[in-house]
Amino acid sequence: MKTDVVLIGSGIMSSTLGAMLKSLKPDLEIQLFEVADEPAQEASKGWNNAGTGHAGICELSYTPEMEADGTVDVSKAISVFEEFEYSLQFWAWGARNGLLKSTRDYINPVPHISLVHTREQIPYLQARFDGLKAHHFFAPMEHSTDRDTIRSWAPLLVEGRDEDQPVAATRMMGGTDVNFGEISRNYCEWLDAQPDCATHFGTRVVDLNRSGKGWRVTVRDEQSGERRDVEAGFVFIGAGGGSLPLLQKSGIPEARGYGGFPIGGQWMITDNPEVVEKHTAKVYGQALGAAPTMAVPHLDTRIIDGKKYLLFGPYAAWTGKFLHVGGSHLDLPTSIRPHNIASLMQVGIHNLDLVKYLVEQGLQSKDKRMKELYNFYPAAREEDWKVIDAGIRVQAIKKVPGEAPGIVHYGTEVLTSADRTISALLGASPGASISTKVMLECIQRCLPGLLESPESQARMKEMIPNWDEDLKAAENRGRYEELHTAAQSALQLV
Numbered sequence: 112m113k114t115d116v117v118l119i120g121s122g123i124m125s126s127t128l129g130a131m132l133k134s135l136k137p138d139l140e141i142q143l144f145e146v147a148d149e150p151a152q153e154a155s156k157g158w159n160n161a162g163t164g165h166a167g168i169c170e171l172s173y174t175p176e177m178e179a180d181g182t183v184d185v186s187k188a189i190s191v192f193e194e195f196e197y198s199l200q201f202w203a204w205g206a207r208n209g210l211l212k213s214t215r216d217y218i219n220p221v222p223h224i225s226l227v228h229t230r231e232q233i234p235y236l237q238a239r240f241d242g243l244k245a246h247h248f249f250a251p252m253e254h255s256t257d258r259d260t261i262r263s264w265a266p267l268l269v270e271g272r273d274e275d276q277p278v279a280a281t282r283m284m285g286g287t288d289v290n291f292g293e294i295s296r297n298y299c300e301w302l303d304a305q306p307d308c309a310t311h312f313g314t315r316v317v318d319l320n321r322s323g324k325g326w327r328v329t330v331r332d333e334q335s336g337e338r339r340d341v342e343a344g345f346v347f348i349g350a351g352g353g354s355l356p357l358l359q360k361s362g363i364p365e366a367r368g369y370g371g372f373p374i375g376g377q378w379m380i381t382d383n384p385e386v387v388e389k390h391t392a393k394v395y396g397q398a399l400g401a402a403p404t405m406a407v408p409h410l411d412t413r414i415i416d417g418k419k420y421l422l423f424g425p426y427a428a429w430t431g432k433f434l435h436v437g438g439s440h441l442d443l444p445t446s447i448r449p450h451n452i453a454s455l456m457q458v459g460i461h462n463l464d465l466v467k468y469l470v471e472q473g474l475q476s477k478d479k480r481m482k483e484l485y486n487f488y489p490a491a492r493e494e495d496w497k498v499i500d501a502g503i504r505v506q507a508i509k510k511v512p513g514e515a516p517g518i519v520h521y522g523t524e525v526l527t528s529a530d531r532t533i534s535a536l537l538g539a540s541p542g543a544s545i546s547t548k549v550m551l552e553c554i555q556r557c558l559p560g561l562l563e564s565p566e567s568q569a570r571m572k573e574m575i576p577n578w579d580e581d582l583k584a585a586e587n588r589g590r591y592e593e594l595h596t597a598a599q600s601a602l603q604l605v
């Protein structure tokens with residue numbers, strides 16, 4: 112088989128790239144291969160992530176510290192908001208043009224709240240609020256230290272809380288709960304129905320070799336064991352936890368030195384209607400102790416398959432697996448190569464607190480887990496909550512010049528070969544929320560020819576109207592409001 116593009120994986124990254132490429136150039140031939148029998152069964156699946164449309168509104172990890180002058184640097188939160196806007200715009204276009212079906216299945220309006228509950232954190236939240244409120248993205252944000260006001264926003268945060276304990280919160284309407292698995296499923300179905308395109312489930316990519324100016328991708332049918340080769344001009348490895356082993360198979364020099372460090376996760380969830388109906392918000396707090404930034408606790412409304420739940424967590428856990436479906440405890444040891452063994456060992460040595468934290472978290476009793484929940488919902492009852500598995504994040508580990516070796520970087524890395532014929536996504540943060548921006552950048556870097564003509568640029572302008580605009584600039588406030596309102600309306604978020 113010969114094709115223009117091979118996409119590996121059917122999560123939010125590969126499926127977004129497929130939808131974007133085919134919409135941009137309708138005569139492109141695209142083949143998508145997924146080892147699972149259904150789309151998006153790993154990190155992008157509804158229950159495997161928190162479904163927060165990360166827009167920098169409530170996540171205190173993007174604005175971690177107060178400066179000596181009492182201000183908080185909010186630039187990262189502003190960037191994340193703008194990156195998420197790319198997704199909102201592309202989803203809105205997808206909703207208007209039949210790529211995405213029923214909006215309520217994949218996106219729902221849920222206010223985003225930040226909560227602090229210690230005397231030391233109160234001035235920090237005020238300074239963060241002052242910094243954010245000054246920017247037009249965050250103009251609708253509210254701040255309060257008044258219990259009654261916070262109770263009216265989210266009663267569970269105040270119910271049963273010690274009267275002497277100070278609380279402060281910010282709230283912004285316009286936050287979202289997103290089912291990234293549903294978006295991936297919609298994109299895969301749409302792509303499969305397009306001419307010269309197909310999605311292949313139950314099909315594992317087992318090898319990647321250079322062939323002519325492109326790649327020979329070897330795939331194996333998981334049922335019959337039959338193998339076949341596919342020749343492609345461009346390959347995108349969007350295999351989530353499976354990306355690192357495939358990158359290593361490709362042998363591109365850019366992958367040298369990279370290692371993967373898996374962090375498992377768990378949630379506590381409840382579907383007790385009495386509890387669930389009292390809370391409609393995503394409430395984020397601050398990271399505790401050695402908790403990695405992605406393990407910052409939050410109490411979230413989730414809407415999955417039309418049903419509302421509350422989710423709390425994540426609780427991190429030690430694992431050697433890179434994937435849930437078809438992953439193995441040997442994933443971590445077999446990813447070790449002479450060129451990455453030093454980085455991996457240094458991670459263990461230099462991040463002992465993190466390793467200890469992961470092991471402890473995994474062994475935690477339900478009692479201990481409830482204690483963390485009481486920080487958010489002091490009157491929670493243990494019998495309402497059950498523990499479920501969340502997705503696995505495989506953190507990309509690399510040596511950064513000038514930094515102590517072994518520092519774990521939690522960013523999302525897109526690795527591309529020098530000849531731009533293969534690209535892979537490693538890491539998972541901020542993740543699914545910024546998939547549109549990340550995939551647009553992948554097209555700009557690897558397939559710039561697709562955006563050269565005035566016609567294709569105009570097409571991209573229809574798909575992502577802000578793709579060549581700076582919506583965060585003060586002078587573009589009006590334009591931002593116009594585009595944002597239109598997207599909210601198309602996605603029925605108003």
Ligand SMILES: Cc1cc2nc3c(=O)[nH]c(=O)nc-3n(C[C@H](O)[C@H](O)[C@H](O)COP(=O)(O)OP(=O)(O)OC[C@H]3O[C@@H](n4cnc5c(N)ncnc54)[C@H](O)[C@@H]3O)c2cc1C
Binds near residue numbers: 436542
């Ligand atoms: C606990 C947790 C909470 C999170 N919360 C959020 C959140 O609130 N908001 C947010 O924006 N992001 C969140 N994320 C991050 C987000 O889930 C990920 O960034 C995103 O889903 C990654 O998508 P992906 O397409 O790269 O990978 P995946 O969704 O993992 O998809 C990879 C696919 O590739 C397939 N695959 C693997 N190997 C092969 C192979 N050899 N051949 C064929 N197919 C293969 C897999 O089966 C899988 O379907 C969270 C992640 C975790 C783990």
